[in-house]
Amino acid sequence: MSGDPRRAIARTDLLLADPLLADAHRQVGPVLVKQAVRDAQQLARAGRIEPAAVLYTALAALPVTPTRLRRVINATGVVLHTNLGRAPLSAAAVEAVTAAAGYVDVEYDVATGARARRGRSTLEALRAAVPDAGDVHVVNNGAAALVLAATALAAGREIVVARSEMVEIGDGFRLHELLAGAGARLREVGAANRVHLRDYADAVGPDTGFILKVHPSNYRIEGFTSSVGVAELAGLGVPVVADIGSGLLRPEPLLPDEPDAATWLRDGATIVTASGDKLLGGPQAGLLLGDRDMIETLRRHPIARALRVDKLTLAALEATLRRPVTPTATALHADPVELRERAGKLAARLVASGIAATVTASDGVVGGGSAPGLTLPGWAVRLPAELAAPLRRGMPCVVGRVRDGHLLLDLRCVPSADDETLVEAVEHACS
Numbered sequence: 001m002s003g004d005p006r007r008a009i010a011r012t013d014l015l016l017a018d019p020l021l022a023d024a025h026r027q028v029g030p031v032l033v034k035q036a037v038r039d040a041q042q043l044a045r046a047g048r049i050e051p052a053a054v055l056y057t058a059l060a061a062l063p064v065t066p067t068r069l070r071r072v073i074n075a076t077g078v079v080l081h082t083n084l085g086r087a088p089l090s091a092a093a094v095e096a097v098t099a100a101a102g103y104v105d106v107e108y109d110v111a112t113g114a115r116a117r118r119g120r121s122t123l124e125a126l127r128a129a130v131p132d133a134g135d136v137h138v139v140n141n142g143a144a145a146l147v148l149a150a151t152a153l154a155a156g157r158e159i160v161v162a163r164s165e166m167v168e169i170g171d172g173f174r175l176h177e178l179l180a181g182a183g184a185r186l187r188e189v190g191a192a193n194r195v196h197l198r199d200y201a202d203a204v205g206p207d208t209g210f211i212l213k214v215h216p217s218n219y220r221i222e223g224f225t226s227s228v229g230v231a232e233l234a235g236l237g238v239p240v241v242a243d244i245g246s247g248l249l250r251p252e253p254l255l256p257d258e259p260d261a262a263t264w265l266r267d268g269a270t271i272v273t274a275s276g277d278k279l280l281g282g283p284q285a286g287l288l289l290g291d292r293d294m295i296e297t298l299r300r301h302p303i304a305r306a307l308r309v310d311k312l313t314l315a316a317l318e319a320t321l322r323r324p325v326t327p328t329a330t331a332l333h334a335d336p337v338e339l340r341e342r343a344g345k346l347a348a349r350l351v352a353s354g355i356a357a358t359v360t361a362s363d364g365v366v367g368g369g370s371a372p373g374l375t376l377p378g379w380a381v382r383l384p385a386e387l388a389a390p391l392r393r394g395m396p397c398v399v400g401r402v403r404d405g406h407l408l409l410d411l412r413c414v415p416s417a418d419d420e421t422l423v424e425a426v427e428h429a430c431s
């Protein structure tokens with residue numbers, strides 16, 4: 001077929017020889033460049049772009065780093081969105097990660113030239129943040145913290161745990177199965193809705209490794225319920241390992257039902273475990289805080305080496321602890337009045353571009369398995385639902401929430417610096 005516009009699509013080898021793509025090649029490597037070129041040629045063949053636009057479409061589709069991880073603007077209103085990587089790092093933490101990416105004294109004493117305790121400055125920062133902890137240790141994530149405690153303190157022995165606190169944390173993983181996998185036997189006590197101190201007291205014996213208290217972070221049991229607090233459990237004469245999950249180090253007035261490390265340690269928990277990338281707003285990590293000798297036992301256990309965190313995590317965690325104004329805290333405390341004002345301005349700009357945008361109230365949530373049932377009143381830009389897919393596939397990708405046949409872009413977790421990008425993304429998705 002002569003005159004077929006598809007003939008005008010440049011050949012792959014010619015495109016790849018273009019200096020612009022050669023630059024991109026050095027930046028992100030051959031595989032991603034070739035894929036971008038093929039995708040753009042495909043679009044041209046399908047008549048969705050002009051043949052002359054292939055080169056620029058390929059360039060525009062390339063990531064800025066040699067990964068396929070896409071930057072996402074989180075307009076879901078879910079502060080700790082597990083699928084979107086939970087807590088975003090603060091600028092201070094990002095800088096710390098970059099600085100730590102080269103050679104660093106993570107395990108080296110520059111004064112003496114000898115080996116030093118790994119990550120000591122991060123551990124110091126964590127101890128300073130929670131003075132009630134005799135000592136602290138950091139592992140890969142909250143689940144690893146529990147595995148380490150179970151392996152080092154209860155392998156071949158019993159962990160006493162309430163049936164009402166046997167939590168599934170997501171993707172089918174259950175804490176009690178994790179602990180059993182570490183070689184501990186579970187001694188379940190109480191009923192699904194209620195447990196009493198005497199249930200624990202009856203179960204404790206010479207075989208007890210520890211009592212496990214779990215904050216049921218991602219669900220609530222309502223009605224005829226009772227549970228036993230850390231202070232009472234601590235009186236039973238065996239170690240109490242308390243999993244707060246959320247990573248709050250101190251009480252947070254906005255989240256009165258979320259336990260924090262300082263309070264549970266003061267109540268008598270032997271060890272508190274928590275995640276680094278939930279309400280603490282730091283990198284993925286597992287925190288263990290508590291009794292000095294117990295922490296030393298955990299730290300020296302052979303399995304600890306397999307759960308060790310890397311220098312990037314240590315750097316990000318330390319920066320998070322020393323400069324605690326995190327994007328997570330900002331999103332959590334976002335002022336509804338300001339959110340409404342921003343939503344109004346964004347909607348007005350979109351309307352001026354001929355897009356059917358309005359402003360609507362929108363409830364955010366904490367997410368990440370924290371504070372179930374708590375809603376965070378906020379505001380969103382409301383758009384036609386058909387925009388959800390093109391916005392998701394854009395660069396950067398924008399993820400909102402579809403409600404009642406509309407797409408809501410909830411501004412709680414969108415830094416105001418991204419407002420302009422958001423407008424452009426919506427305009428692009430409409431074009």
Ligand SMILES: *Cc1c(COP(=O)(O)O)cnc(C)c1O
Nearest residue numbers: 141142143215217244245275369
């Ligand atoms: C999230 C959570 C965990 C698991 O922590 P990860 O950091 O995701 O491994 C364990 N226990 C509770 C109560 C949690 O909320």
